[in-house]
Amino acid sequence: MSKSKKNKGFVSKKQTSTFDFSSLLTYCSQDEILKFKEGLKGKAVSSLILNPLIYTAKRLEEAFPDLKKDKDDPLLYRFVKEEGRMGKTLEHFAGGFYILDPSSGVISSYLTNLLPKDFVSLDLCAAPGGKTIAMDLRRPDGLYLANDIAFDRALEINKNAQRLALGNILTLSIDPVKLSLPSLFDLVILDAPCSGSGMIRKEPKMASDWSMDKVTRLLPIQENLLEKAYECTKKNGIIAYSTCSLSLEEDEDQVKAFIKRHPDIQVIPVEPREGMVLGKDGLGYHMIPGIYDGEGIYFVLLRKTQGDAYKFTSSKDARIYNDYLMSLDYKDNSYLVTRFYQDFANLPFIAPGMKVYDKSEHPKCEYDHSYCKVCDDIEKVELDRQSALQYVQGNEVKVDSSIADELVILTYQNMRLGLGKNIKGKVKNYLPKGLRANLY
Ligand SMILES: C[S@@+](CC[C@H](N)C(=O)[O-])C[C@H]1O[C@@H](n2cnc3c(N)ncnc32)[C@H](O)[C@@H]1O
Missing domain, CATH: 3.10.450.720 (Nuclear Transport Factor 2; Chain: A,)
Structure with missing residues (x-):
């Protein structure tokens, strides 16, 4: 579709919050559109993911009896977002849980049983760490590289990993398209920068910031990031693509074009949960406020079926610290990390693990x-x-x-x-x- 045709019906300058976002939901039924409109009048839903490495469900439920346990996800609890109070508790400080949007937590729950033991994951746009951390809390056997182009935001990933005692997250900050790595990873998480229309209930500023120009400007960035994800994923590895956009252009259309460029990419079927809307042409799912009990996220899980099955080179520089962690010298410090491979030696880490x-x-x-x-x-x-x-x-x-x-x-x-x-x-x-x- 040509650019001018795509823009039809939209004002090309910044929209005000009076823009009817339901017009983006071309993949929804009339009934779902009504629910969305009604849902926007309600409050944003927040949630936490329990850190089972250092806290228990029993203690959490005793300390916070108002939490609503998710019926499908044993680690996810919803709560009404009241001035960030859950984020100001001793239990949060101590690393007992991670706060994130419930829709964001879902993606990792689908990935949990799809990955081999001791898998290695790369998150291209990771800050402040939500998708990687949610995955890590479910699969602590994994090794996680978490990157974000914005240095200050990448520091937040490390701060969160530290609070949650996650010694298997290696944080870095580089423009992902400049990352030079072979097809190494079992999982590449791409939570792409997007126009943000899925977050208009949680962050009303996203509504006034939204414009079709913004969508159009982000499309080539998302496309390049998908290409990088493809390059870094090994044979039979998974690409988890997501956005917080309601726009087809950033979601199904982007995925459709990606599959056309790479016919070996297959969509991994997932069992939808209550309120999830199947994407156009069966490409992924939308979680939409008012329809799903969370904010707006689109996601699709893709398997790369061809290419190299590259093997990691173990690092001679990492030394045994205890049964779980290795000690590694990096720049002028030492770090504790669960694993390290020589293949990562030239990456500009902010923190390859927990600083000593x-x-x-x-x-x-x-x-x-x-x-x-x-x-x-x-x-x-x-x-x-x-x-x-x-x-x-x-x-x-x-x-x-x-x-x-x-x-x-x-x-x-x-x-x-x-x-x-x-x-x-x-x-x-x-x-x-x-x-x-x-x-x-
Ligand atoms: C949706 S947010 C990531 C949220 C994160 N995955 C989480 O779950 O906590 C998208 C990220 O993309 C990064 N970003 C912005 N522009 C980018 C670009 N041109 N290339 C790569 N990443 C970009 C932003 O710094 C931002 O952290």
């Missing part, structure tokens, strides 16, 4: 905060809730005076909060200033 040392954080503590989340050679001291809240504010806390005068890891319900130095029952606070907070 940091002389700048606290003059009296040689370790980076990250280290306390995964190390196994520092004594742990359990705090009650009140003391834990005091600790995360940056205060000194009192502990049992029989504890040796040494560096300790403070925990709450066995979840690691951070480091401190015990001196005669008073713990000096080593939590980095940027992490200190008033929590509930």
